[in-house]
Amino acid sequence: MSDTTIAAGRRSRWGLFIAPVLLLILAVAWSGFWFYAASQAGVAADAWRAQEAKAGRIYDCAKRSVAGFPFRFEIQCSGASVALVSQNASKTPFTAKLDNILVVGQVYDPKHVIAEFSAPATLVDGVTQNTFVVNWSKGRSSVIGLPAVPERASIVFDDPSLDRLDGSVQVPLARAKRIELHGRIAEGSPADHPVIETVLQVSQGSIQGVHPLLAEPFEADTRAKITGLSDFTPKPWPQRFREIQAAGGHIEIVQSRIQQGEMIAVAAGTLGLSANGRLDGELQMTVTGLERVIPALGIEKMLEEGVPQATLDRVAPGVKSQDLNNLFGALDRAVPGLGKVIKQNANAGIAAGINAIGTESTLEGRKARTFPLKFADGAVLLGPFKVGQIPPLY
Template identity: 90%
Template sequence: MSDTTVATGRRSRWGLFIAPVLLLILALAWTGFWFYAASQAEVAADAWRAQEAKSGRIYDCAKRSIAGFPFRFEVQCSGASVALVSQNASKTPFTAKLDNILVVAQVYDPKRVIAEFSAPATLTDGVTQSTFVVNWSKGRSSVFGLPAVPERASLVFDDPNINRLDGSVQVPLARAKQVELHGRLADGSPADHPVIETVLHVAQGSVQGVHPLLAEPFEADTRAKVTGLSDLTPKPWPQRFREIQAAGGHIEIVQSRIQQGEMIAVAAGTLGLSANGRLDGELQMTVTGLERVIPALGIEKMLEEGVPQATLDRVAPGVKSQDLNNLFGALDRAVPGLGKVIKQNANAGVAAGINSIGTESTLEGKKARSFPLKFVDGAVLLGPIKVGQIPPLY
């Protein structure tokens, strides 16, 4: 055998080892990269927590771990808790505790982060000391654009329900088939004056213990746009609202639709903030099935049983409950039965009042009524009638 043949055989045998050796080197390099990136993820998480804490949002985990090797990062947070220290006008802590949060990011797409939340969550209001229990079958969120300013984010809960704890008894407050909240930076939005577009969808929602109308299932879809922001860095909400008010910012309700049975209501308009931190603005509403809604308000029954002073303060400020009852008594004495007739026709009077301030319209092929819903320094006005009062946002 010639020397040339021996040399060729050696080179061919060495070629058999080149691919495995390169693969081993690549695997070791990838492993080193993954563990380094995982350690940096923990550093980034700690830095984010510290930044949030300065804004009054304190996040903590009883136990935290990172897994997902080799192609993704999975951050597991067991015994998660959130304390909102300065997020409301009263500056009283609001706390939430969750069983578990799983945050996932792909190595090849680190800008997109997905999180899953395990029920239940326990919420405690520091002002009233009330405790609420929130459950859901599936809860998840996604954020795109990290680690810089997020470009878009979503939050979705399936079968959510909220119960208030009354001792050891859970009292139902609200529930839905699904709740979705989506937000994104508007196209062309500048970094120093970002504009946020949001979409809220509620499927088969209901609220108990407030009014029988709200206890009936409803569908809601709202699209809104928020302006007046100076940046998207973490800040307490009262500070954020003050900045929006100072900049002349507003919330534009681009489109809102609520349906409950035969009743359909759509609204659009702009809401701003007064110097007192209360809502100012006007929504133009169009409603079908209003004749079905008014009897459900039970106004004549309320008058028959006596109007609570708290209700009068809301719908007719300055009018005393005793004065109203005395009026009906005087009417009955002057003309027997007159007070009762007025009470029984109260709904018709309210309907006539709304008809007088609105105009006939058509909505989705049905007869409807259009009218303005005004917000004046927190007071909610339907024509000249005050129907509610919204507390200040800061």
């Protein structure tokens, strides 16, 4: 065998080892990169927690681990907890505990982060010391744009429920088949004054213990725009609301639709904040089925049992409960049964009064009324009737 033949054979055998060696080098390099990036993910999480703590939102994990090699990053937080301090006008603490949070990011798309939440969550109100339990069958969120300013975010819960603990008994407060909240920076909005577009959808929602009307299942779809933000720096919510008010910011309800059985309500308008942190603004509403809603409010029963002053202060400021009850008594003495007739027809009178507020219209092929729902320094006004009071946001 010639020397040339022997040399060619050696070169061919060396060629067999080149690909595996290169693959091994690439694997070692990739492993080094993954473990370095995983450690940096922990550093970034700690930095984010430190920023949030300065804003009064203290996050913690009883145990944190990183996995997902080789193409994903999976950060698992077991025994998660958050303490919210200075996040409302009363600056009272609010704590929440969660079994587990799993955060997943792909190596090839690190700006997109997905999280899954394990139920249940326990909430404790620092003022009343009431304890609430939140449950769901599936909870997840998605954020795009990290670690810089998020471009869009979503959070979805299937079969969520909210209960209040009364000793060892769970008292139902709210239920839904599905809740979705989506938000994104509006296209073309300036970086120093971003406009946020949001969508809130509730499927088969219900609220117990407040009013029988709210206990019946309803569907809700609300789309809004928020202006007045200057940045996304972590800060307490009262401070954020003050900045929005000072900048003349507002929430524009672009479209809102709520349906409960035969009753349908749509609304649009703009809400802002007064100097003392209360809602100001007006929504234009169109409602079908008012004739069903008014009797369900129980006004007739309220009048038969006597009208508490607190109720009158809410629905008719300035009117005295004793004066009203004396009026019905005087009517009965003058014309026996007259006061009772008026009481029994109270619902019809209130309905007529509300019908006089707005104008006739049509909504989705049904007869409806269109009228303004006003917010004046926190007071909620349906025409001349005060129907609620919203506490200050700071």
